[in-house]
Amino acid sequence: MNEKVAIRRLATGVPGLDTILGGGLPEYSFNLIAGPPGCGKTTLAHQIMFALATPERPALFITVLGEPPLKMLRYQQQFSFFDTDRIGTSIRFINLSDEVATGDLEQVLARITSEVEATSPALVVVDSFRAVMTEAHQQPASHLQHFVGQLGVRLSAWQATTFLIGEYLSDTENHPIFTVADGLLSLKQSVHRNSMVRKIQVLKMRGQPTSPGVHTFRITGTGIEIFPAAVVPDDSGALAERRTMPRSQHRLTTGVPALDAMLGGGLPAGYSLLVAGPSGSGKTILATGFLSEGVRLGEPGVMVAFEQTPSQSRSPTIDDMVRAGHIGLINTRSPDLSIDEIVHQLITLIHQMKAKRVVIDSLSGFELAVAPTFREDFRESLFRMVASLSGLGVTVLMTSELEDRYTDLRFSPYGSAFLTDAIIVQRYVEIDSHLRRVMAVVKVRDSVHSNEIRQFSVVDGKVAIGDPVLDFQGLLGGRPQRTPDNGSAPPEPA
Amino acid sequence: MTKRGKEMRRDAVPTMLAPDTVLGPDADEVARAVFERWHQIAERLEPVIGARGVDVLFGRALHLTTKRFPWLATSAALGNSAETLKQLAARFESQEASVATEAGAALLLTFTELLANMIGEPLTVRLLGSLWKQDTPHSRLERQA
Numbered sequence: 176m177n178e179k180v181a182i183r184r185l186a187t188g189v190p191g192l193d194t195i196l197g198g199g200l201p202e203y204s205f206n207l208i209a210g211p212p213g214c215g216k217t218t219l220a221h222q223i224m225f226a227l228a229t230p231e232r233p234a235l236f237i238t239v240l241g242e243p244p245l246k247m248l249r250y251q252q253q254f255s256f257f258d259t260d261r262i263g264t265s266i267r268f269i270n271l272s273d274e275v276a277t278g279d280l281e282q283v284l285a286r287i288t289s290e291v292e293a294t295s296p297a298l299v300v301v302d303s304f305r306a307v308m309t310e311a312h313q314q315p316a317s318h319l320q321h322f323v324g325q326l327g328v329r330l331s332a333w334q335a336t337t338f339l340i341g342e343y344l345s346d347t348e349n350h351p352i353f354t355v356a357d358g359l360l361s362l363k364q365s366v367h368r369n370s371m372v373r374k375i376q377v378l379k380m381r382g383q384p385t386s387p388g389v390h391t392f393r394i395t396g397t398g399i400e401i402f403p404a405a406v407v408p409d410d411s412g413a414l415a416e417r418r419t420m421p422r423s424q425h426r427l428t429t430g431v432p433a434l435d436a437m438l439g440g441g442l443p444a445g446y447s448l449l450v451a452g453p454s455g456s457g458k459t460i461l462a463t464g465f466l467s468e469g470v471r472l473g474e475p476g477v478m479v480a481f482e483q484t485p486s487q488s489r490s491p492t493i494d495d496m497v498r499a500g501h502i503g504l505i506n507t508r509s510p511d512l513s514i515d516e517i518v519h520q521l522i523t524l525i526h527q528m529k530a531k532r533v534v535i536d537s538l539s540g541f542e543l544a545v546a547p548t549f550r551e552d553f554r555e556s557l558f559r560m561v562a563s564l565s566g567l568g569v570t571v572l573m574t575s576e577l578e579d580r581y582t583d584l585r586f587s588p589y590g591s592a593f594l595t596d597a598i599i600v601q602r603y604v605e606i607d608s609h610l611r612r613v614m615a616v617v618k619v620r621d622s623v624h625s626n627e628i629r630q631f632s633v634v635d636g637k638v639a640i641g642d643p644v645l646d647f648q649g650l651l652g653g654r655p656q657r658t659p660d661n662g663s664a665p666p667e668p669a
Numbered sequence: 670m671t672k673r674g675k676e677m678r679r680d681a682v683p684t685m686l687a688p689d690t691v692l693g694p695d696a697d698e699v700a701r702a703v704f705e706r707w708h709q710i711a712e713r714l715e716p717v718i719g720a721r722g723v724d725v726l727f728g729r730a731l732h733l734t735t736k737r738f739p740w741l742a743t744s745a746a747l748g749n750s751a752e753t754l755k756q757l758a759a760r761f762e763s764q765e766a767s768v769a770t771e772a773g774a775a776l777l778l779t780f781t782e783l784l785a786n787m788i789g790e791p792l793t794v795r796l797l798g799s800l801w802k803q804d805t806p807h808s809r810l811e812r813q814a
């Protein structure tokens with residue numbers, strides 16, 4: 176009988192890490208954590224160690240120069256995962272700086288061997304391995320290669336899951352250790368203008384499909400939290416199956432009956448709707464009404480707001496609904512946000528609230544809120560976000576600030592219009608020397624919808640749709656003229 | 670409730686070194702007790718914080734204790750080296766037993782306090798706590814009685 180070996184995958188205790196590793200850390204794997212100083216390598220190793228170590232399966236943390244152990248113990252205690260009661264029973268710290276200082280790699284190997292044999296640890300961390308390499312530079316390369324090979328083989332043979340931490344600064348650095356290692360985690364800090372963003376990448380992990388690409392992470396009092404980049408599932412195989420599945424016939428009401436009629440009977444469930452319009456046109460009011468209507472019908476919602484200043488306060492309606500627990504609110508002004516972090520928070524809140532409706536108000540605020548380094552990829556990230564939300568089955572309303580232009584018709588500055596299933600555009604037009612608001616439904620995918628341009632106003636905090644503007648043409652060009660068959664003279668331009 | 674950390678150290682260290690009229694220690698015995706205890710502490714800490722970490726803290730503890738006991742001043746800042754310890758032992762032996770005890774307790778207490786300031790009281794207790802509970806001349810006598 177052919178029974179293949181089953182590799183047990185360990186839960187690392189680092190939120191998000193198991194996901195990007197492809198299901199956890201392979202037991203007995205030999206891993207490298209690489210990255211420049213201060214990027215969180217030691218913290219990551221500590222967090223994993225505290226999650227995995229038990230008295231029966233203890234951990235051995237070997238410090239080798241690098242960060243002085245006194246300071247490491249001092250600072251690592253600031254994290255909530257650091258449990259001093261487990262030092263000595265589940266976790267042992269060993270310092271090998273004296274052995275390393277001799278430059279004799281055989282002595283270092285012998286000491287590691289004796290320590291591992293004495294305690295039979297299930298987890299071994301060597302921090303930092305660069306110190307070993309620096310000392311070993313005095314010696315022929317073959318010695319180091321032999322040492323690395325020996326260490327890797329011995330640690331695997333002792334049935335220990337191992338981490339070597341190293342400050343490998345260069346991407347092109349080619350070292351035998353990279354070949355020997357089963358896993359390679361690369362941590363980076365990306366500084367762009369005044370924001371700093373931490374990024375992690377699984378460059379290698381034998382035997383399992385990892386999440387490709389760069390993921391952002393944050394270090395807080397509880398340790399490291401990784402925000403796996405949203406992945407748009409490849410459904411090319413499932414396409415035929417999907418075609419045969421009936422599309423949900425359910426439509427969501429927006430709280431404005433006349434608008435529902437314009438949309439062809441409400442917004443189809445699971446759709447994403449872009450409401451584009453100039454400042455003050457009533458996008459947030461429409462979005463708030465969409466959430467209120469959901470609450471009225473027992474459909475909880477989530478609002479993602481990006482107010483840049485406290486004075487841009489939310490409407491009392493939103494505050495009331497948040498206080499009553501009917502909707503969840505994400506409002507952040509952190510300067511180093513990644514889109515993946517927001518999506519992660521959003522998805523967590525959607526599950527928590529069992530939300531059916533999501534409002535992102537606004538994409539313009541969102542773009543300002545994310546760290547500058549992500550702005551280049553904003554459109555691509557937006558695509559992934561919309562796809563992720565669509566996968567959850569929630570109905571999304573996004574607002575987008577639209578500069579009033581009368582020479583071209585654009586619905587959003589991100590080219591995001593094609594990403595959404597439905598588009599409503601709002602505009603200011605001048606009629607009879609008055610600034611009036613008009614609204615039109617531009618698109619509702621796979622659905623009939625009105626093509627009228629309707630006047631609307633905001634009455635008591637609610638959108639009230641008026642009559643179609645029948646007497647004028649050229650409204651969207653900003654210079655409306657009365658239709659000739661009406662007989663009256665066109666209004667004079669201002 | 671059991672005494673933890675600071676209180677435990679403050680109570681235990683002088684007791685371990687206290688001149689015991691029954692056993693009649695002189696300054697030589699006090700010196701031996703101080704350095705025996707010191708070796709135990711260093712032995713526990715060196716694997717964790719490294720010999721250099723222990724050296725640095727010991728040097729600082731000695732510097733601070735010298736303010737109260739100027740006769741402890743050594744010619745060179747040699748940290749925890751055998752040479753320093755030998756010089757220090759000789760100085761302890763040349764003192765009155767009570768003064769040597771007080772200085773020894775102050776040195777060990779200052780060291781453990783510096784350590785606790787760096788790595789926190791719980792971890793200090795975790796690493797060294799069992800030393801406070803070990804046999805002392807007093808505890809041995811109490812048991813015999």
